[in-house]
Amino acid sequence: MTNAFHPPVRTLMGPGPSDVSPRVLAALARPTIGHLDPEFIRMMDEIKGMLQYAFRTDSELTMPVSAPGSAGMEACFVNLVEPGDKVIVCQNGVFGGRMKENVERFGGVAIMVEDEWGKPVDPEKVKAAFEEHSDVKILAFVHAETSTGVMSDAKALCQIAQDNDALTIVDTVTSLGGSELDVAGWGIDAVYSGTQKCLSCPPGISPISFSKKAVAVVEQRQSKTPSWFLDQKLVMGYWGGGAKRAYHHTAPVNSLYAFHEALLMLEEEGLENAWARHQYHHNALRAGLEAMGIGFLVEEAYRLPQLNSVMIPDGVDEAEVRSRLLQDYNLEIGAGLGALAGKVWRIGLMGAACNKKNVLLCLSALENTLASMGADINTGKAIQAAEQVYAA
Amino acid sequence: MTNAFHPPVRTLMGPGPSDVSPRVLAALARPTIGHLDPEFIRMMDEIKGMLQYAFRTDSELTMPVSAPGSAGMEACFVNLVEPGDKVIVCQNGVFGGRMKENVERFGGVAIMVEDEWGKPVDPEKVKAAFEEHSDVKILAFVHAETSTGVMSDAKALCQIAQDNDALTIVDTVTSLGGSELDVAGWGIDAVYSGTQKCLSCPPGISPISFSKKAVAVVEQRQSKTPSWFLDQKLVMGYWGGGAKRAYHHTAPVNSLYAFHEALLMLEEEGLENAWARHQYHHNALRAGLEAMGIGFLVEEAYRLPQLNSVMIPDGVDEAEVRSRLLQDYNLEIGAGLGALAGKVWRIGLMGAACNKKNVLLCLSALENTLASMGADINTGKAIQAAEQVYAA
Numbered sequence: 001m002t003n004a005f006h007p008p009v010r011t012l013m014g015p016g017p018s019d020v021s022p023r024v025l026a027a028l029a030r031p032t033i034g035h036l037d038p039e040f041i042r043m044m045d046e047i048k049g050m051l052q053y054a055f056r057t058d059s060e061l062t063m064p065v066s067a068p069g070s071a072g073m074e075a076c077f078v079n080l081v082e083p084g085d086k087v088i089v090c091q092n093g094v095f096g097g098r099m100k101e102n103v104e105r106f107g108g109v110a111i112m113v114e115d116e117w118g119k120p121v122d123p124e125k126v127k128a129a130f131e132e133h134s135d136v137k138i139l140a141f142v143h144a145e146t147s148t149g150v151m152s153d154a155k156a157l158c159q160i161a162q163d164n165d166a167l168t169i170v171d172t173v174t175s176l177g178g179s180e181l182d183v184a185g186w187g188i189d190a191v192y193s194g195t196q197k198c199l200s201c202p203p204g205i206s207p208i209s210f211s212k213k214a215v216a217v218v219e220q221r222q223s224k225t226p227s228w229f230l231d232q233k234l235v236m237g238y239w240g241g242g243a244k245r246a247y248h249h250t251a252p253v254n255s256l257y258a259f260h261e262a263l264l265m266l267e268e269e270g271l272e273n274a275w276a277r278h279q280y281h282h283n284a285l286r287a288g289l290e291a292m293g294i295g296f297l298v299e300e301a302y303r304l305p306q307l308n309s310v311m312i313p314d315g316v317d318e319a320e321v322r323s324r325l326l327q328d329y330n331l332e333i334g335a336g337l338g339a340l341a342g343k344v345w346r347i348g349l350m351g352a353a354c355n356k357k358n359v360l361l362c363l364s365a366l367e368n369t370l371a372s373m374g375a376d377i378n379t380g381k382a383i384q385a386a387e388q389v390y391a392a
Numbered sequence: 393m394t395n396a397f398h399p400p401v402r403t404l405m406g407p408g409p410s411d412v413s414p415r416v417l418a419a420l421a422r423p424t425i426g427h428l429d430p431e432f433i434r435m436m437d438e439i440k441g442m443l444q445y446a447f448r449t450d451s452e453l454t455m456p457v458s459a460p461g462s463a464g465m466e467a468c469f470v471n472l473v474e475p476g477d478k479v480i481v482c483q484n485g486v487f488g489g490r491m492k493e494n495v496e497r498f499g500g501v502a503i504m505v506e507d508e509w510g511k512p513v514d515p516e517k518v519k520a521a522f523e524e525h526s527d528v529k530i531l532a533f534v535h536a537e538t539s540t541g542v543m544s545d546a547k548a549l550c551q552i553a554q555d556n557d558a559l560t561i562v563d564t565v566t567s568l569g570g571s572e573l574d575v576a577g578w579g580i581d582a583v584y585s586g587t588q589k590c591l592s593c594p595p596g597i598s599p600i601s602f603s604k605k606a607v608a609v610v611e612q613r614q615s616k617t618p619s620w621f622l623d624q625k626l627v628m629g630y631w632g633g634g635a636k637r638a639y640h641h642t643a644p645v646n647s648l649y650a651f652h653e654a655l656l657m658l659e660e661e662g663l664e665n666a667w668a669r670h671q672y673h674h675n676a677l678r679a680g681l682e683a684m685g686i687g688f689l690v691e692e693a694y695r696l697p698q699l700n701s702v703m704i705p706d707g708v709d710e711a712e713v714r715s716r717l718l719q720d721y722n723l724e725i726g727a728g729l730g731a732l733a734g735k736v737w738r739i740g741l742m743g744a745a746c747n748k749k750n751v752l753l754c755l756s757a758l759e760n761t762l763a764s765m766g767a768d769i770n771t772g773k774a775i776q777a778a779e780q781v782y783a784a
Binding site: 001002003004005006007008009010012014016017019020025026027028029030031032033034035037038039040043046049050066067068069070071073074078098101102104105106194196202203204224225226227228229247248249250251252253254255257258260261263264267268326332337 | 393394395396397398399400401402404406408409411412417418419420421422423424425426427429430431432435438441442458459460461462463465466470490493494496497498586588594595596616617618619620621639640641642643644645646647649650652653655656659660718724729
């Protein structure tokens with residue numbers, strides 16, 4: 001007979017999921033009701049309103065996809081890309097590569113604009129790609145690259161797309177709620193995100209929003225969307241508002257309770273305050289890491305406060321460090337992905353996990369673990385450096 | 393400012409979600425850990441083992457898709473259907489129609505075998521379709537039609553497919569855990585289900601299992617699967633076992649805690665006992681409804697115990713009845729779908745909701761509500777009739 005599963009209580013400072021607030025966990029466990037219950041439908045409307053606030057848009061097609069961020073990405077591409085469509089895809093980490101897969105699997109032509117992992121997308125290269133290729137339908141890029149910790153200039157990239165009459169698909173999985181994002185102001189046409197990063201909800205649903213222009217493109221598709229589950233024309237019969245909701249699929253009721261509570265916490269804090277909090281604790285963490293002698297992968301101007309890619313000290317068995325942090329401190333930090341595997345750790349400061357307690361725990365645990373393994377770091381200075389930032 | 397959402401406490405006797413056990417809700421709210429945490433991976437292995445038990449298979453590709461049942465359906469079709477493939481789709485309710493959509497959106501050719509809503513799939517018609525069409529790759533049908541409450545003979549249908557060298561895709565959304573199902577014994581090649589029916593888990597994930605033959609077909613695909621999120625070749629790098637898991641997408645961590653607990657409860661009860669319990673309470677509900685003068689849509693031999701499609705008494709405003717049940721009794725029953733809208737109610741007795749308390753509540757509430765609206769029913773006999781079944 002199997003035993004009940006009681007997870008250890010971890011501190012989640014990897015690339016997500018992040019620590020989930022007890023308020024959100026409590027919401028998750030509220031009694032399940034029907035997905036067509038009038039009370040549930042009322043809650044869906046509240047989610048939509050709060051999500052519009054978080055994304056900064058008043059678009060009607062703003063809703064959570066009933067599946068993780070990868071499905072949110074797919075919802076954008078599968079609805080907007082038709083066979084033969086040209087899509088400029090910017091790749092400067094793992095997730096640009098996944099966008100390319102999406103374009104190609106739906107019959108589109110991906111025009112790749114590549115930048116080094118750890119560098120932002122270069123707007124000049126994007127301009128050049130538009131000059132080289134005519135009839136580009138979509139520009140797709142990642143706002144905050146979770147695999148590298150780099151921020152690209154979404155506003156400037158969207159402007160280039162608009163100058164070339166192209167739509168934009170923007171990955172904001174790691175930026176939503178953590179860094180400035182202005183979906184309507186920047187003119188983003190299709191945006192997707194995740195719940196398990198700076199919104200500090202358990203993973204499993206993916207908020208998306210489509211502009212009016214994007215909705216019109218979906219409505220004028222020549223071919224049937226090659227997905228029933230993610231066909232936004234069908235999904236909007238359920239999420240589209242009004243008292244009469246058509247059954248499409250069974251919504252993940254309890255996950256949406258949690259998402260409602262997480263959005264409520266963001267509303268209470270205020271979007272700008274949440275952005276400022278991420279920057280504030282990042283500054284303290286950075287001061288501590290630098291005092292230890294640990295550097296960053298990303299140039300300061302492009303660093304994500306919520307995802308810190310830091311260089312692994314020479315000669316250290318990085319997997320052993322992560323394993324000890326987990327065993328000795330119940331602390332999770334992330335490994336490098338793809339080209340950065342073995343070169344960086346990814347230290348997250350996301351949502352509810354972005355607080356002073358976690359910054360101090362991470363600095364202490366990392367310093368102690370590295371020192372015990374004989375790594376070449378400065379000891380005894382990190383906490384003080386962080387505290388100086390907090391005292392300033 | 394939005395308020396926190398506190399759902400009413402309902403009794404869920406519609407077509408799903410069903411009542412969720414407090415044990416499962418408590419599991420849902422346990423602290424989130426990382427999707428690559430060694431403890432999480434250990435739990436994933438336990439889920440796999442318990443799901444193999446529930447499906448009755450030892451197939452390695454047995455796992456929960458990170459999205460609701462519709463995505464489980466899509467995972468089966470998108471991986472197994474290639475452009476031009478012929479698929480015999482049996483339609484005797486809503487979900488056969490959705491299967492047709494799946495086949496066509498992935499470039500396949502759907503050969504429809506239609507039966508009246510409320511009747512089981514006719515094996516003779518399926519045989520005839522195989523005789524009429526050569527090179528049929530797949531036979532797809534719904535085991536337990538949630539829209540009508542009818543059970544089809546999955547064993548016989550699978551045998552016909554095997555006699556014609558075709559694969560089978562079987563929808564067991566409403567049968568898993570509620571009625572006899574023997575995936576390996578019957579030779580089902582791809583099966584999908586839901587968590588919010590007889591497993592009494594909140595909605596949001598979809599268990600699937602592929603046979604060795606189906607896995608081989610997926611591995612030998614000529615074209616790329618037109619979905620990245622649901623590409624089983626990629627997903628199995630994460631769910632495929634072994635200590636080294638490749639990141640594909642972020643698993644819905646807390647939903648899987650709940651699923652683990654629900655599977656554990658099924659293991660404790662025993663699969664055959666769970667099936668018998670569904671039949672037992674169905675017998676009592678049926679006796680009560682018949683004593684009231686309310687009949688069933690489906691012929692007795694094909695009735696699903698867990699989903700009772702019952703005829704709405706003449707002249708009754710059916711939406712008003714459901715609305716009063718919800719308001720006065722916090723009781724949810726389901727409306728008819730598609731061709732059966734306005735003709736039947738769907739009364740679920742699924743999983744944790746399948747118990748004596750619910751049977752008695754449903755009979756009392758329905759009788760009282762219908763009588764107060766002047767419906768032509770027999771009063772004062774239903775509870776007694778149900779109690780006689782329980783006393784027998």
